[in-house]
Amino acid sequence: MPRKSVPPTVRQRRLGAELRRLRESVDLSATQAGALHGTSQPRVSSIEAGTYAVGADRVRAMARSYSCTNEAYIDALTEMTGGRTRGWWDEYRSLLPPDAIDVAELEHHTSSMRTSTLGHMPGLLQTRAYAHAVISDVVPSFAPHEVEHRVSFRIKRQVAVYGENPKPLTAILHEAALHMGFGGPEVTRTQLKHLLEVSELEHVAILVIPFGAGTFPSAGTGIYYMAGAVPALDTVQLDTDHGLTFLDAQPKLVKYRTILDYIERCTLKPGKSRDLIRRVAADL
Template identity: 40%
Template sequence: MPARSIVTARQQRLGAELRKLRERAGLTAREAAQASGIAESKISMTEAGRVGVSAERVRHLADQYACDDAGLVEALVGMAAEKGRGWWEEYRGTVPTGYLDVAELEYCAAELGTFQNVHIPALLQTEEQIRGLFASPVPKLPEELREARVRFRLRRQETLGKVGYKAVIHEAALRLRAADGEVARSQLLHILEQSELPQVAVRVVPFDVDGFAGLSAPLVYARGAVPQLDTVLVDTAHGGAYLDAEAQLCRYRGVLRTIEDLALGAVESRDFIHRLVRQM
């Protein structure tokens, strides 16, 4: 099987998890190859996500690595069994690769949580809000590319129909305008409408909350089929950073709990957004 020319973040994650199993077993790639009867180069390529791996091979490797966590093994088998091309692949070459990885992360998550302190969460943005955001970059995007990004983000929002979604939004994000006042007002009303969906929860962190400054950068927490396969996506100045080490996951679970403790309750948050609407 030839090596992949493009490796997605999810394919990299599957390989990384197989590497973690090997390292927990105390085996080098060479020792794992000898024990499993698989070429060392194939072990390395698999762990890098450069070649696919069958469900049977995942089980074989897990057995060689003495992994007795059946839930984790079956979750990895499920990742290996995903052979289809997701809808996001239609946009490869049209939108940045990082956008495709985010869409795949959201689509495959068991549950999504996010904290945003500058922008409205992408899955809750109106079309007008999205257009305003993509009209602002310097230098400006060509119209064709801008339209592709708008369509792509709107398509991502279909995820809200299949997973639980918890969004914590800082007041600053609610007040910043991507376009004009009417777009901002419509955006707030859309958030209120979406918050009525049974699978969507929206909480607000107001400016006057004590002890919040500098608590966290914008992030998305995607829960996997098992806790070990959770992923944190943190916004940075150079793009999104995917974190999945156990210590990192533990830290960001704590960060989200702290933010949720500081946020208004669901009913209070709705009342808060209604007040903002009336001020416009």
């Protein structure tokens, strides 16, 4: 019986996309690149699609043959070689959509994270009860066992913030999220207490946009920006009603870095953000 084909992860596709960009930057066709590297056009296309695992030496040779001289960038590309990364998220591969698994793998490799949410707390900062309330309200609704899988997965993802190798996190949220009341007053009160505790960690910055801040870009969209080993390998993940969207084209990375910088200027400083969270919690 033939083995079932496993689609490449976002990380594998990203390596291929970067190699394709390098090839196109020197105006080589896949056929010409194949001849240059002693392989075939289909093999080059498979590498660029992320469906064929390629080694570090081959990536270095390809990058240099495409006139790339950015050693930090080449080193970062070689770190992305080989097969899919094995990690705690593998136990969820048969339970959750591939894009959800991709987020956990990206978080494992990222150097820092910036997130902007409006109606609810960032997933990496949610308590289990709060996450259960948020996930239970998704349309179309999930079966009870699906809710539990997704809640468990979301909580395990928080190793990126609380694990042995925690990543710097800047979380921007709107004051509206503090008042939404997911799960009722007790769940919200516990969530806000958790938010205050996390905000004291040196590698976490929680910034609140107060109601009086007025308008700001992407007010209707959640943005999750994960930094790569070099800026060229950053990734943006957007939450949409039809699922998760991943962006990595350089103009879009620049755009969303700029948007997050602008939104951050609309927030209260960390200390004043904590004061506002405390006031909201006290009023519940």
